[in-house]
Amino acid sequence: MVGLGFHNVTLGYDRHPAVHHLKGEIAPGALVAVIGPNGAGKSTLLRGIVGILKPLAGAIHLGGLDPRDIAYLPQTADIDRSFPISVFDFVGTGLWRGIGLFGGIGKAARTKILGAIAAVGLNGFENRPIGTLSGGQMQRVLFARVLLQDAALIVLDEPFNAIDGKTTADLLALVTRWHGEGRTVLAALHDMEMVRAHFPQTLLLARGPVAWGATAEVLTAENLMVAMRMCEAFDDTAAACADDDGRSQAA
Numbered sequence: 356m357v358g359l360g361f362h363n364v365t366l367g368y369d370r371h372p373a374v375h376h377l378k379g380e381i382a383p384g385a386l387v388a389v390i391g392p393n394g395a396g397k398s399t400l401l402r403g404i405v406g407i408l409k410p411l412a413g414a415i416h417l418g419g420l421d422p423r424d425i426a427y428l429p430q431t432a433d434i435d436r437s438f439p440i441s442v443f444d445f446v447g448t449g450l451w452r453g454i455g456l457f458g459g460i461g462k463a464a465r466t467k468i469l470g471a472i473a474a475v476g477l478n479g480f481e482n483r484p485i486g487t488l489s490g491g492q493m494q495r496v497l498f499a500r501v502l503l504q505d506a507a508l509i510v511l512d513e514p515f516n517a518i519d520g521k522t523t524a525d526l527l528a529l530v531t532r533w534h535g536e537g538r539t540v541l542a543a544l545h546d547m548e549m550v551r552a553h554f555p556q557t558l559l560l561a562r563g564p565v566a567w568g569a570t571a572e573v574l575t576a577e578n579l580m581v582a583m584r585m586c587e588a589f590d591d592t593a594a595a596c597a598d599d600d601g602r603s604q605a606a
């Protein structure tokens with residue numbers, strides 16, 4: 356099982372911080388919702404965790420995990436769906452770490468890929484180009500790839516965005532299953548009802564941590580108001596600062 360440590364982390368773009376002064380830990384096996392207003396820095400934080408973005412300051416510790424062993428589900432908007440690749444091949448990229456880019460897909464790998472596609476309810480879609488899928492079907496494909504990665508740390512960026520109730524329920528069941536298997540799962544979310552019902556821990560972000568801990572204690576009207584105000588007041592052109600008085604606590 357893998358936990359995460361944030362050591363006064365600042366993440367940003369072109370030297371401008373987007374998230375700053377994050378300190379704390381996520382326990383191994385935790386199921387954590389990352390919430391906050393638009394532009395709060397949720398995606399930025401997740402990109403930092405998976406290693407796409409290097410911290411401008413501070414460090415993120417992965418409990419000894421190789422970043423390549425993290426399963427990451429990006430926002431669908433970040434995926435180029437015009438790339439001519441079939442559902443089978445796209446889901447199969449979840450095995451790259453095990454078989455290498457040019458390793459070829461043997462019988463065992465093929466069975467695993469077909470199993471993951473079936474597990475998300477997409478039997479019969481194996482040869483479809485990903486560009487022809489609906490939004491909900493594409494989201495199922497992304498979940499199949501995560502499933503195949505069999506990772507100890509799973510990072511999901513708005514995994515239920517713009518999908519219907521049935522698809523959401525199916526995919527949420529997978530998240531609950533991953534948690535039950537002892538994996539550490541973080542998900543950027545907007546649906547407060549879902550967070551309250553299914554995510555025991557929450558990090559409320561507004562460019563820095565506003566509150567972090569048990570979901571019921573974090574999701575108060577006051578905290579949400581503070582988050583909104585902090586986001587509105589944040590200066591996008593600010594330089595990274597050395598101040599280390601960020602508010603945080605362990606989840």
Ligand SMILES: Nc1ncnc2c1ncn2[C@@H]1O[C@H](COP(=O)(O)OP(=O)(O)OP(=O)(O)O)[C@@H](O)[C@H]1O
Pocket residue numbers: 368373391392393394395396397398399400591
């Ligand atoms: N590639 C980028 N280059 C420059 N600035 C960026 C980039 N990506 C995000 N930002 C900026 O970083 C800040 C945080 O954005 P981020 O996407 O992390 O927020 P978010 O909480 O995920 O928002 P949303 O809920 O709208 O998806 C925003 O001001 C955004 O404009």
